[in-house]
Amino acid sequence: MPTLFRFVVTLTILAGIVYGAMFALAMFVEPRKAEMSVRIPPEKLNPQKN
Secondary structure, three states: OOOOHHHHHHHHHHHHHHHHHHHHHHHOOOOOOOOOOOOOOOOOOOOOOO
């Protein structure tokens, strides 16, 4: 097998493994749903102009 062909096959296999891992994560991992609140100081909402 020529070296370039072996390199391309190796890259293709690695790309397939990465794609499979991303697909598995997207299908089997559920994000947690929660409400979020952030306090904003009044100075940030109404800045005083000098």
